[in-house]
Amino acid sequence: MRAATTAQWFRTSDGVRLRYLDSGSGRMVVFVPGWCMPASIFQPQIDALSRRWRVVSLDPRGQGESEVPRGGYDPARRGQDIRDLLAHLGGGRVVLAGWSLGVLDALSYVDMAGDGRLAGLVLIDNSVGEGQAPPPRSVPSRFFINLRQRRDATVRGFVGSMYRTPQDAAYLDAIARQAQRMPVEASIRLLSYPRPREFWKQSLYAVRRPVYYAVTPRLRSQAELVAQHHPQPMVEVFDGAGHALFVDESARFNASMEEFLSRRAAWN
Template structure:
């Protein structure tokens, strides 16, 4: 299981990504589609060619993946979704549960057109991606990328905070709680304007809807079984609290790539963007089952 420092081949890819001229990066466009239950959702798109689709975490906007959109779109068609109630998407009254969120991904892939895709979910987006797999199978997938959330393997990871306490804080002092949550996602310094925007966007949906997103009615085994139903290549990128689960996925999945980002926070693809992008380039170019 690769850990830091980056293997030489990936380090060379990372260096090439960092030195590439910005002019070769395709322009990012905001686009819209309507789900099968009539909700208007937005996504960001850049680049051309084979496609990778990113799904962000709890209450986060599509723009959280800007480090990936900028770099990966030089070679790939990159799409990043604003899930319902998040980013600039419509904020409906319902649909904040895994079956509907998985269907939203299915609707997005149908809208984007044919061909296989690499589906990449982060945090809550891991569960949404696995919900999609449970209902649709892996027929559209060239690969599955799961970023820093439990997949139901082994022993449950230690909770960062008691859910009941977090929910109470959301109801009583939402702005303060969300801003603290956002800051805690990073181990590297972030611009204050950036943190402020992410925090404000993370409060668009009703607070009770945001709590429902953290209360998915599924046992841990559901996520594990959904993952192992995927026979395409899987890349599981985690922080140290999920190391044990990564080791088990490496042992039990038939086509695994696992990586532990020891020095990164929950938003590891921002904290260690060059390393993560290099790993994604390698996964997309050498491991994904496009044919």
């Protein structure tokens, strides 16, 4: 039976009101979405995993239904927002799962707070600073120009590119509209995090809890290096999925999450 999902709110340490979705009960997994995306993008995980776990999905500042402040679109503040959320939720250890930009937000949290609250860390389809930098999906400067000049079309193109499987037009429209809530310059700052690649690598390997790194083929070499270098790795390459691999191959990803949560995470 599917657990009920409720929308909850909390205030960050700098006074910004953020929303999160909360479903299920028991040990907790917290999802952090990517660039400009809403918490609801993890609906396939909320529906499946909340049968056994408490599933929380954050609308980061400026995203989903959270407040859109003028500032705070930098890795330190976003990491602190996660820290504030975990303090608000209370309780023991959690599995923290970040996707895309949420990977960097989660690693920013780890840099400032350590891994004491973590039973495990899930990183979904972003570079973690291992090996050589992956080829960019597009030229960043051109993407920024397009965001400033043709934002709606650019965001809709980006949203459509996240999937390899057909998606309902109304679903894509809703995601694209939500992805344009924050000021355009704030959205560009989110794509311009002023941290070297080595920072993300060091943050990852400072985590001694189990790590699940789920990627698409462009990050295969990084996944192989994480499997070699992290003491408790679980890595998986989703060859047939797009960037939103947890939607494209939701059944496979959810099964892997169940494996990680039930058999690998360090809850004690």
